[in-house]
Amino acid sequence: MATDATHEVDNQPPEFAPRDLWHDDVALCEAVAREGGAAFTDRLASYGALAGDALYAAGFDANRDRPRLRTHDRFGHRIDRVEFHPAYHQLMEAAIGQGVAGLSWAQPVPGAHVARAALAYLHHQADAGTSCPLTMTHAAVPVLRREPRLRPWADKVAAMRYDARDVPIDDKAGVTLGMGMTEKQGGSDVRSNTTRASPTRDEGIYTLRGHKWFFSAPMSDGFLVLAQADAGPTCFLMPRRLPGGERNDFRLMRLKDKLGDWSNASAEIEFDRAWALRVGEAGRGVATILEMVMLTRLDCMLAAAAQMRMALAQALHHNRHRRAFGRALAEQPLMRNVLADLAIETEAAVALALRVAGAVDAASRDPAQAAFARVATAIGKYWLCRRAPTFVNEAQECLGGAGYIEESILPRLYRQAPLNSIWEGSGNLQCLDVLRALTREPGVAAALQAQIEAARGMDAGFDAAADRLAEQLADAARAPHDVESQARRLVEATALVLQGAVLLRANSPIAAAFCVSRLASAHALALGTLERGIDLDAPLARVLPT
Structure with a gap:
């Protein structure tokens, strides 16, 4: 039976996928x-x-x-x-x-x-x-x-x-690992944990009794857990299955109902004399766990940069195909400003994240790179993870109401965006750690300064910002406790100058636009406020091939 169509589908973008996420970037x-x-x-x-x-x-x-x-x-x-x-x-x-x-x-x-x-x-x-x-x-x-x-x-x-x-x-060719650090009463203050570790007759083997408020990836084969031994907080590896094949003595109490991160499980867990192997020295559990921090913080940076990248790619794809007022949205002057601003932010994020990855890669061979990686992972984690939620929301708005619908990926990205600023230490902890590293750990301040100085003379706005930052760092070195309340301002300034240095040294086509908009005060508080005269074509041309 014939029916009359009530409407035609028009002015809609094609599906985003499949895309080549490597060659597109x-x-x-x-x-x-x-x-x-x-x-x-x-x-x-x-x-x-x-x-x-x-x-x-x-x-x-x-x-x-x-x-x-x-x-x-x-x-x-x-x-x-x-x-x-x-x-x-x-x-x-x-x-x-x-x-x-x-x-x-x-x-x-x-x-x-x-x-x-x-x-x-x-x-x-x-x-x-x-x-x-x-x-x-x-x-x-x-x-x-x-x-x-x-x-x-x-x-x-x-x-x-x-x-x-x-x-x-x-019985397995490969394994996965989770972690259990956080308890109800302590949060980031893991030294206040109350889970107890009791030694057995076998050297290095303990039983654990207590509760963890957040237990990450509870389906893993083993878990790194912090617990109180006689000598103080100690790190343990707790397997899911005992060597003989029996279930270990822990109970998953419930899964956390999280804002985002829905494909992954996080749990509350109770240990009832769970069998565990000590990792590192007794009483040195926090120091043992901190050995992982450089790697996990780097992944927080990468995650934030990846969220920005996908959000921008979705926004530009939509705006190239959607028309309004006689032309494609991507050709509208104000929308072009927004998209170009997002593109500058994205490229600066991935450039910094990969520069830190390069330092991590070289850390075992070069003490200066190791010192730089030590502080840059905290700087980058703070700044990129701080930028991601605002960025994703701006990209979401580029799709209008379509960006608020679950069938697009934008709501998922928006829910996910705040996680990495919380995971592996909140923003305040990162900033205080930066202050501590710069003022107390030998070679760290010099390694950071060397990265910045290598870009001197390439951009006047960068040089002026680097001068201002040098004064801030000198103040912090003289009286670190006096500037503690200003640690966020210091880390933000450091992150921006460091991003500028990476882009300038890479001879990036967007380096000048980044320096004038982020370092020379030619930018308002919202994204999409690039001044006249900034080249919008260069950043947009590098985002997504047509």
Whole structure:
């Protein structure tokens, strides 16, 4: 039976995917080559195509059908199992198989950390939730390698094999790792933790009793946990399954109902004499965990930059195809200002994140790079994670009401954006840590200054901002306690100057626009307020091939 159509679908953009997230991203390709990761280009190109197609689709499924906790089976046996949509396992299998968690350790050659960082950046654009267990698994390896009996765990991370089965690690080719630090009464103050660790008769083996308020990735094969031993806070590796195959003595109480990060599970957990292996010295648990911080903070930077990148790509794609008032939205003067401003912010973010990845990569070979990585991970984590929520909202607005609908990826990005400013230490902790590193740790201030000084003479606005920053840093060095309340201002200024230095040294086409808009006070508080005379074509041309 014939029917009359009530409307025609017109003036709508085509589907965003499939896209090649590697070749589309000029700034990323250039940064990887600049920081020494060019040998891994084929791997990155392969993963960029996968992340922009099959994994992009899987991300929607994994977030739509959230993890479920099954505490008991149908017969009443305690199982403490988290069940996921198959798309979650598809994402994890692809990521681990291509090295998002293990490439740095499987191929420990110069550039491997840079390539691994780029893989993490590409993966995060497809799905953010799986980035949590991937990051923790990657960052745990240096700590585990310090203990000879924990080497099998580290080796199985480096194997780059994903096995979701709930079986002992002796029966698995690869493993994943989660973490349990936070308790109700302490939050970031982990020294106030009350979970107790009691030694057994076997050297280095303890039992744990207590509660964790946030327990990340509870489906993992093992967990790094902080607990109070007689000597003080100590780090432990607690396996899900005991060597004989029995379930370890812990209980998942509930899954957290989070703002975002829906594809990943976070839990509350109780230990009831759970079996665990000490990692590092007794009483030195905080110091042991801090060995992971440089890597986890870097991943926070990469995640924030990836969220910005995907949000901008979506906004530009929509605006190139959507018409209003006689021309494409992307050609409207004010919208062009907004999109170009977002493009400048995005390129500065990925340039800084990959510069820090390059420093992490070189840290074992170059003390100056190690000192720079020490402070730059905190600087970058604070600033990029602070910028992401505002950025994503601005990109969301570029789609209008369509950007508020779950069928687009923008609501998911918006929910996810605040997480990394909270995870791995809030903004205040990052800023105080920067202040501490610059004023107390030998070589750190000099390493930071060397990165900035290398860009002197390339831009007058940059030079003036670097002069102002030098005065602020000198004040902090003279009286760090007096400037503690101003630590956020100091870190923000440092981050902006550092981004300018990276872009100038890279000879980026957007370096001048960044310096005049971010460093020379030629910018208002909102994005989309670039002054007349700034080249809008250069940043937009580098975002997304037509």
